[in-house]
Amino acid sequence: MNAPTDLTHFVPEVQPRPVPQALLEALQARFGAQCSTAMAVREQHGRDESSFSVPPPAAVVFAESTQDVADALSLAQQYEVPVIPFGVGSSLEGHLLAVQGGISIDLGRMNRVLAVNAEDLTVTVQPGVTRKQLNEEIKSTGLFFPIDPGADASLGGMCATRASGTNAVRYGTMRENVLALEVVTASGEVIRTGTRARKSSAGYDLTRLFVGSEGTLGVITEITLRIYPLPEAISAAVCSFPSIEAAVRTTIQVIQLGVPIARVELIDQHTVRMVNAHSKLGLREQPMLLMEFHGSPASVKEQAETVQEIAAEFGGTAFEWATTPEERTRLWTARHNAYFAAIQSRPGCRAISTDTCVPISRLADCLLDSVEEADASGIPYFLVGHVGDGNFHFGYLLNPDDPREREVAEGLNQTLVARALRLGGTCTGEHGVGLHKMGFLVDEAGAGAVEMMRTIKRALDPKNIMNPGKIFSL
The missing domain is CATH 3.30.465.10 (Uridine Diphospho-n-acetylenolpyruvylglucosamine Reductase; domain 3)
Known part of the structure; x- marks a missing residue:
């Protein structure tokens, strides 16, 4: 332990x-x-x-x-x-x-899509609109919003936490895809940040300030987002590997060769087993990569063949295709349900979830040592990762009535974050700081930078009423 x-x-x-x-x-x-x-x-x-x-x-x-x-x-x-x-x-x-x-x-009742500007590839929504709702409402235009954190989160919440997810390796995160905001400040004043233009050099970038502020500076009430043409062709594939290292090395080489893969998700053997039980699938219970390719039929075919060759070099086998929308949906639904599959695998448990992110060249170093520690701890866990951009998640499944298990799980998390920071990474790739990562933020950014954040907070929220006690203490 x-x-x-x-x-x-x-x-x-x-x-x-x-x-x-x-x-x-x-x-x-x-x-x-x-x-x-x-x-x-x-x-x-x-x-x-x-x-x-x-x-x-x-x-x-x-x-x-x-x-x-x-x-x-x-x-x-x-x-x-x-x-x-x-x-x-x-x-x-x-x-x-x-x-x-x-x-x-x-903000759930503020759930209207306010404007779709298809010719400019932008859309303006209220914060209670969820990502699935948005894509359903704009699908007739031939456009889509790609940021997919797994849960059907609200777009306001996704802005607040600077979310990303499975498509981030190709389309970026909320940081890159939010153009403008309407925000109500702590005093009740309504302000607007940014425009529908794709770039601007006008003043401070207040949009980026509020994206990721976790409700500590104001309440987001309107969002203008980038949207994208639906790819002409989409193909998904799964590939099993003899080890997590082989899957990670494959991913690193794919990214370093510049293959424009849209999604590449790592699922370890424990999680595959949980997903099989939860979603009634028959996936091979080995570490696996779940991948998706977007583009023209010719480019998708070329990308997939290149990745298949790379995977074979690292022992990848059972390369299986899912080309119909139904097959792709079945696979990605299983991936998105990994968290719930894991929770159900240990009835009554709670999960302590991590989301470190490291430079792609250090992914294997960080991930493999962390797997070894988790295996030695005796705590059940699941492992998934948006490994195309160096982001991965452990979920330590603990008995909430056993303080010892929580101690062990938090110790694993602390060691993992320290390792990620040492390798040039971050304590949170997409979940945000909230309560759980407050101490780690100081380790990552330094006391001076955190104090500057406090200065901004005090200036915009002098009475400290906006979601106090999150990100840092005042």
Whole structure:
């Protein structure tokens, strides 16, 4: 077993601020049925997919317009009460938890696609639109939005955490695909950042400041995104390998040779077994790569043949194609369900999920040592990775009633992050800092850079009401 670690580094500090009855009455007067203090509603908005348990917010406001958000923030500012934006609740790092109490603003009803500018390859949406909803609504235009974090997350939440996912190796992350935002600041002021133009040199890049700010600087109420033409041809394939190292070495060579692969996902043998049981598949229970190629029929064929040759050099076998939409959907659904398959493999467990990312040349060094440590720990785990851009996830499956297991899992996570930072990587490739990675942010960015972030936070949110207690402490 791994040596125990200091759990105080990972347990959220809960310091609720008082929520005056006068604020609750003001919210009820302004929002009526759109404001709820029912315990069931509060508890739903007081948890996410992290392993933390924190008391729920005092009230939930269901915003239906930018003006609703502005009015809620104005009241919260007046009474100096925290506000936590809520999308669909799929966060993995405790972003949604009311560690300082306050109110939750649910943006799920702000779910309209406002404008599709097909000729400019842009779309403007409200924050409650989910990625699947967006792609369903624009598919008749021959366009699609490629950022796919797995969960059917809201686009507002994806902006807030600077999400990416399986397509990032070709299409980038939310950072590259958000052109403009409408944001309500802590004071209730509505501002706009960016335009639909593809580039600008006008002033500070406020769009990038809010993308990844995790609700700590303002509430995103409108988003303008890049969209892309649907590829003329799409082909997916799975390939099994004798070892994780062989699969990783294949990936590194594919990327370094410049093959424009759209997706390349690593799934270890434990996860393949879990996915087979959950999704009733018959995949070979070995480490495998799940790949997808986009382009013209000729370019897709060329890409796939090149990758197949590289895989064969590293012992890759059972190269199987999925060319119909139904076959591809079945494979990718299984991949996206890996988290739930893992949770079901150990009934009653909770997962501590990691998401380190390293330069592609250091991927094997980081991943293989981490696998060896996880195997030696005795903690069940799953491993998946968007390995085309050096990003991978361990999910340590622990008994929530066993403090020893949590200690071991957090120790594994701490060692993994330290290794990634040592190799020039990051503590979080796409999940965000939230509560879980706060200490690691200082290790990665340095005390000076984190203090500069605090300075920005204090300037934009002087009363510290926007999702306080996340990313860093004030």
